[in-house]
Amino acid sequence: MPRAFGKPGRPADDVVLRRREIFEAVAPLIPDDGARRLTMARAARAAGLSVGGLYHRFDSKRALLLYGLAPENLGRACADFTATWGHLAESDPVQLVSRALDGFSGAVDRWVRPSVDAAGQLGVDVLQGALSEAMTTELVGMVRSVRRMRPDLPDDRAAALERSLRRVCTAHVLDPTARDGELREQLRVTVVGALYS
Known part of the structure; x- marks a missing residue:
């Protein structure tokens, strides 16, 4: 079985699809919150992640949006x-x-x-x-x-x-x-x- 992050048995992560899932969870917030007012904390909650987990996938709010x-x-x-x-x-x-x-x-x-x-x-x-x-x-x-x-x-x-x-x-x-x-x-x-x- 492929290894990711050095842990045996853990499947490899599909980074593009995971980023897409996160974006799709956050996208409905854009019209309501506005791009400038939307916080990474609110985006993380919408995606079911910690703020650190969100920054692991996207290095900035702009990259996410x-x-x-x-x-x-x-x-x-x-x-x-x-x-x-x-x-x-x-x-x-x-x-x-x-x-x-x-x-x-x-x-x-x-x-x-x-x-x-x-x-x-x-x-x-x-x-x-x-x-x-x-x-x-x-x-x-x-x-x-x-x-x-x-x-x-x-x-x-x-x-x-x-x-x-x-x-x-x-x-x-x-x-x-x-x-x-x-x-x-x-x-x-x-x-x-x-x-x-």
Whole structure:
């Protein structure tokens, strides 16, 4: 059995998933407490950890609040998606794109929106940097899935699709009236429009 922290019999820790679990426990506090007023003690209680345990996973409150946008989190989500659904690339690329839309919109609603909210409260420069990096990470995977469905899609149309998806996603995460689940339909319309126009 793998060893972690030198203790026999203890399974290895999946750091990315554990950080994600903690972030998901803390994310609902962001709208209520605000990014600046939220304390690490309150975040630790929400996650069922001691403050020291929370700092063991996140070296700062900012790192915790922006974890939904972190490349390691989003990159892992993309890798998990590919491991689960990548086989559809050859057998059913339309289904692959449908699953990609589900996964992408779910990730935006679960992780990106709370972190964008926090980033906006922390400052415009924080928001712009974090959002740009996250959108690039996520949209590359989405466009790659679309190109598997339509390998003949010209590069200029793929680039236009990526820009359109970026605008739709940015509007969604910045709109306080947007609801979970709405993004998937907006993405679907954008992808269909790009593929069949």
